[in-house]
Amino acid sequence: MIDLRSDTVTRPSDEMREAAADAAVGDDVHGDDPTVAELEARAAEIVGAEAALFVPSGTMGNQIAARVHTERGQEAITDRESHVVRYERAGFAQHSALQIRTIDAERGLPTPEQVEAAYLEGGLHRPETGLLSLENTHNARGGLALDPDAFAETVAAAHDLGVPVHLDGARVFNAAVANDVDVTAYTEPVDSVMFCLSKGLGAPIGSMLAGSEAFIEAAIGIRKLLGGGMRQAGMVAAPGLLALENRDHLQTDHENATTLAAGLDEIEGLAVTPPETNIVLADTAGLDVTASTFLEAIEDEGVQASEFGPYTARFVTHWDVTAADIEAAIEAVQTRF
Amino acid sequence: MIDLRSDTVTRPSDEMREAAADAAVGDDVHGDDPTVAELEARAAEIVGAEAALFVPSGTMGNQIAARVHTERGQEAITDRESHVVRYERAGFAQHSALQIRTIDAERGLPTPEQVEAAYLEGGLHRPETGLLSLENTHNARGGLALDPDAFAETVAAAHDLGVPVHLDGARVFNAAVANDVDVTAYTEPVDSVMFCLSKGLGAPIGSMLAGSEAFIEAAIGIRKLLGGGMRQAGMVAAPGLLALENRDHLQTDHENATTLAAGLDEIEGLAVTPPETNIVLADTAGLDVTASTFLEAIEDEGVQASEFGPYTARFVTHWDVTAADIEAAIEAVQTRF
Amino acid sequence: MIDLRSDTVTRPSDEMREAAADAAVGDDVHGDDPTVAELEARAAEIVGAEAALFVPSGTMGNQIAARVHTERGQEAITDRESHVVRYERAGFAQHSALQIRTIDAERGLPTPEQVEAAYLEGGLHRPETGLLSLENTHNARGGLALDPDAFAETVAAAHDLGVPVHLDGARVFNAAVANDVDVTAYTEPVDSVMFCLSKGLGAPIGSMLAGSEAFIEAAIGIRKLLGGGMRQAGMVAAPGLLALENRDHLQTDHENATTLAAGLDEIEGLAVTPPETNIVLADTAGLDVTASTFLEAIEDEGVQASEFGPYTARFVTHWDVTAADIEAAIEAVQTRF
Amino acid sequence: MIDLRSDTVTRPSDEMREAAADAAVGDDVHGDDPTVAELEARAAEIVGAEAALFVPSGTMGNQIAARVHTERGQEAITDRESHVVRYERAGFAQHSALQIRTIDAERGLPTPEQVEAAYLEGGLHRPETGLLSLENTHNARGGLALDPDAFAETVAAAHDLGVPVHLDGARVFNAAVANDVDVTAYTEPVDSVMFCLSKGLGAPIGSMLAGSEAFIEAAIGIRKLLGGGMRQAGMVAAPGLLALENRDHLQTDHENATTLAAGLDEIEGLAVTPPETNIVLADTAGLDVTASTFLEAIEDEGVQASEFGPYTARFVTHWDVTAADIEAAIEAVQTRF
Ligand SMILES: [Ca+2]
Ligand SMILES: [Ca+2]
Ligand SMILES: [Ca+2]
Ligand SMILES: [Ca+2]
Ligand SMILES: [Ca+2]
Ligand SMILES: [Ca+2]
DSSP states (O other): OEEOSOGGGOOOOHHHHHHHHHOOOOOGGGTOOHHHHHHHHHHHHHHTOSEEEEESOHHHHHHHHHHHHOOTTOEEEEETTOHHHHSSTTHHHHHHOOEEEEEOOGGGOOOHHHHHHHOOOOOSSSOOEEEEEEESSBTTTTSBOOOHHHHHHHHHHHHHTTOOEEEEOTTHHHHHHHTTSOTHHHHTTSSEEEEESSSTTOOSSOEEEEEOHHHHHHHHHHHHHHTOOOSSTHHHHHHHHHHHTTGGGHHHHHHHHHHHHHHHHTSTTOEEOOOSSSEEEEEOGGGTSOHHHHHHHHHHTTEEOEEEETTEEEEEOOTTOOHHHHHHHHHHHHHHO | OEEOSOGGGOOOOHHHHHHHHHOOOOOGGGTOOHHHHHHHHHHHHHHTOSEEEEESOHHHHHHHHHHHHOOTTOEEEEETTOHHHHSSTTHHHHHHOOEEEEEOOGGGOOOHHHHHHHOOOOOSSSOOEEEEEEESSBTTTTSBOOOHHHHHHHHHHHHHTTOOEEEEOTTHHHHHHHTTSOTHHHHTTSSEEEEESSSTTOOSSOEEEEEOHHHHHHHHHHHHHHTOOOSSTHHHHHHHHHHHTTGGGHHHHHHHHHHHHHHHHTSTTOEEOOOSSSEEEEEOGGGTSOHHHHHHHHHHTTEEOEEEETTEEEEEOOTTOOHHHHHHHHHHHHHHO | OEEOSOGGGOOOOHHHHHHHHHOOOOOGGGTOOHHHHHHHHHHHHHHTOSEEEEESOHHHHHHHHHHHHOOTTOEEEEETTOHHHHSSTTHHHHHHOOEEEEEOOGGGOOOHHHHHHHOOOOOSSSOOEEEEEEESSBTTTTSBOOOHHHHHHHHHHHHHTTOOEEEEOTTHHHHHHHHTSOTHHHHTTSSEEEEESSSTTOOSSOEEEEEOHHHHHHHHHHHHHHTOOOSSTHHHHHHHHHHHTTGGGHHHHHHHHHHHHHHHHTSTTOEEOOOSSSEEEEEOGGGTSOHHHHHHHHHHTTEEOEEEETTEEEEEOOTTOOHHHHHHHHHHHHHHO | OEEOSOGGGOOOOHHHHHHHHHOOOOOGGGTOOHHHHHHHHHHHHHHTOSEEEEESOHHHHHHHHHHHHOOTTOEEEEETTOHHHHSSTTHHHHHHOOEEEEEOOGGGOOOHHHHHHHOOBOOSSSOBEEEEEEESSBTTTTSBOOOHHHHHHHHHHHHHTTOOEEEEOTTHHHHHHHHTSOTHHHHTTSSEEEEESSSTTOOSSOEEEEEOHHHHHHHHHHHHHHTOOOSSTHHHHHHHHHHHTTGGGHHHHHHHHHHHHHHHHTSTTOEEOOOSSSEEEEEOGGGTSOHHHHHHHHHHTTEEOEEEETTEEEEEOOTTOOHHHHHHHHHHHHHHO
16 A cells, blocks of 8 residues: 555654654653753754754744734634634634634635724724744645745734744745755744655654744643643654754655656646645546545545545655656556546 | 714614603513514514514624534635624624634525535534525625525525524615515525624614524523623613614615716725615725725714725615715715815 | 521611602702712711712622732632622622632631632643632522631732722621621721611611722723612612611611520531521531422422522521510421421 | 652662563554554453553542543542642642642541532532542552542542542552552542553553543543643553563562661651551651751752652652662761751
């Protein structure tokens, strides 16, 4: 089976497994785990932040950030298709009592004008804007890698209004690789960034949340509230440290995605846009089948992808999928359609 | 001063004052106030509901309804310009832990297709849709009176998906009068309706929330939670009972609004659409002044209206404003611009 | 029927009804109601606070105070039998995400030592103490009027720890009258006080929340969130202004309560402690009947009281009950037991 | 340094490290991790539950359980010194909008009578009881191992009232070993149990939540809300599987604790009760030093323990501490005091 459901399915490498077995550990809830400390320091360094925090999942990282940046009853501005709106169980409302103000943002990035138009000063009746939450790459819009200049302008627009900015950077290194910039082009302008070790970077578990020292200090408290403190977490931080150095490898995933998209697009009736990173969205409407039917059919041929809309299938390339797998996957899908 | 800021500014009539003074009262928290009981029964009758509840404000009525209909972590579908989004301090998130899914709905009424597209079944990651909240007349879009058939179709679309529908009918009688239908055209299809006694109907205080008996029983509990239980509430219910019979008078407010809009629109540079009910929105951009400057200027001339956007002023006609006042107001504004 | 269920059942006097009918009013949500403004100013003056706010109920006043004083996730210290714990639907948790730390306080007043022992500094795992909520008179413990000096010492203990203090003073004037002190003995030391117009003072509707100007400004926002803003609220503020001057009358209620308690205690098997204010608790265990059976029986004789525990009945004297009514009530109960 | 701060500080054994390195893994958020599945099945089997769920921390397990069992605005009954009250950041209020009703329970276990007295049916004003949360062994009261019969009676009392019971069994195997019963004596009567792999059992990370299939299905949703879903979690589940078989070893920890307590108690002025499990509380008041001073002093001698109250130090024995370490620790403390 060629598993293209998500880059979260990657299995840890042998080096990662060894690193886990050999990790120096301590009780991280007491702040005693040297490997976690090293991971947090290295993560902060890479994204150009004062400090970072290891969390069990990207969702927890995003939710902590929203809670730390805001007061209850404020509004958070986000693209309407952002992960925090679609896939986090209304967490902004549940954990932080935030009202979401969704924007239909081209490529998932609100323009400075959209931010300004969405901004509310607050008052007796109106909530005030407390957060801008961005996402890069933008998952639901097809792994789009945001332009660093446009990104910085949007962030600046929020800052000019006194609004902090959080970046859901679950796949921010894919964006950096795609646009051939250092990741700090995205992470330095924002007030906090979450990125995942367990996606394209290949770690088994965990995400990083980075920001100022004061931000991370508050984040530790909210992580505890959410139950995200772990004990000898060095055992998973160790593979995470290796994953951090896998950033350049993402280029391979992107090439595989490009090959895959081109191959799939040759199928009559399947509409596939050239991908920007490692996510390929295929529109099955021209095949006269729903995404769900399509996915069942290709699974019979040994290829797994995921449903992303009534007529949209998502394929994600990753570390565990080779160029040969991609060719095999294309052939398998072509066999059927 | 001619006060056109809102129809909430109406002062109680002499009959209302007398009714308050003479009201039979009891402790309504104990269920002992006969005047409140009469008001609730009469309100239920008018809107064709099993039961009704007296609440101190429209905001409380809307918030109670959302809480009773939903579970925390669900989504509520609303027009992006609805009162519950704009003017209730993120109450859906704060009181009910709901994520709002806003729709850019023409005339403020999501179409059945928009409801279907916005609907979510829920799942491990996704919130499920728990409420459709409508508003009629639609305040922020200029007092629009929704078409009863279109309204019923949208409600039916939600019901087909198993989604309950609340109507923020703060000014629902204005809509009924404007479209020359009985109010039940709007209130019978929905699962709950809130309407205000203290707006065009002229009562000093209070709103009504109506729905099934089970809904109202739960609503009483949430009213208590919010601190909305009042003691000898008959003193304000008595004027409310008179207000309930003021529904036909709204026709006069609408005529005054039409006259006002026409008069204001004659002013070079002021763009005013003919109103559907008692709300008149005037666009000041063509005058090269902000709404705020415009409002200050006309207040100097003895006319008050309210700011509704950077270049939008809102005028609302009501019981305390006569046709002569309207002529005077037009003249006063024309004097200045 | 002699209604001794609560002092909330009082009906407004003719003067109050006239005051309502004649009240100068405006839209209080816009800050335009002169009678509300007068009531708020007079209330602030009486309790020695910078400012005050009219709210529909005591519960709303208490809940607003807790929300304004605290951050979510803090602890509030209260007596375990306080109204905010027993009768406000877990509002501290629901509105303010507070954990309640209950103290079994003699006479309902935690001692300074108890406050110090309950105080938490907070930390990674522990909530920090954010509020001390006191109640005077203490309803569930039998209308106890707290000693002003002991009260002030407890408040001082909290202040020394940096903890703000709210007083649920629903019946604080009863306490002042009972101890023959000015009410400011209780209200000046605290950071906020709520007191009810609609209990012993005899108003039909409403309570006052008082505190610093900054506190009241924030309180207005939370009142809006809870849906407690009312329009021409002057109609109920006017009787409230008269009620404010009924403070001395409470002495009569206390005398009636003393008479009632003595009369009831003569009944073999009924244990009644001499009351401190207007609340009389009667223990029915010695009669071998539950409170519920006892209450049904005396209601047949024309006397209403309320259930306060499995074997505890509560009688409350108030403005609408005369000394003659009290004698009649005693006789009626004696007839039966 | 002999680290007796907590049994959470244990480092994984070589077997655990190897197991992590060799674990079969998959994406557990997709339900594809065979090692997690095995761990969950084995954990359910051991505690006699239908199903179990792997969570990153005990706090998360407790918080999920409270959320799944209750409705917002209910009350949870707990001992006043329970972990959920002391050390989980007011999570019951923050995540589940629960009011905590604390009981001063002897040995931390409310009696059936206390449960019945604390039970509330609910009503217009009163919250209803929605949960009884027990803890065994009871940490803050000194690692007390509850009597199985008394435990079952308390659970039955709650069930008779229709109240579900959650067991915070972070150290429930210590209780079973101490009372020489199968753990099901504690876990079968309750509706859900959380126990920690990462305490005395020696795993690096994680806790288990067990209950009915319906309970666990709902728990998965709340785990996602809290951000507790992890990807290739098999790497930490594998050591967890080994930890599950370490239950009998806890006997050694208990013996060490008994030795430690006896040795410390010989110190003039230090009051130490014989422990029931692996937790030793030492009262420093008789030494005329605070716990904090005491702890600093013994740390200089190479022994770490933790502060548990102004004059209470807690020592916890665990897998990484041998009988020789215990002798050394006693000597070190005796050197100083
Ligand atoms: Ca992975
Ligand atoms: Ca009015
Ligand atoms: Ca014009
Ligand atoms: Ca009254
Ligand atoms: Ca007696
Ligand atoms: Ca461990």
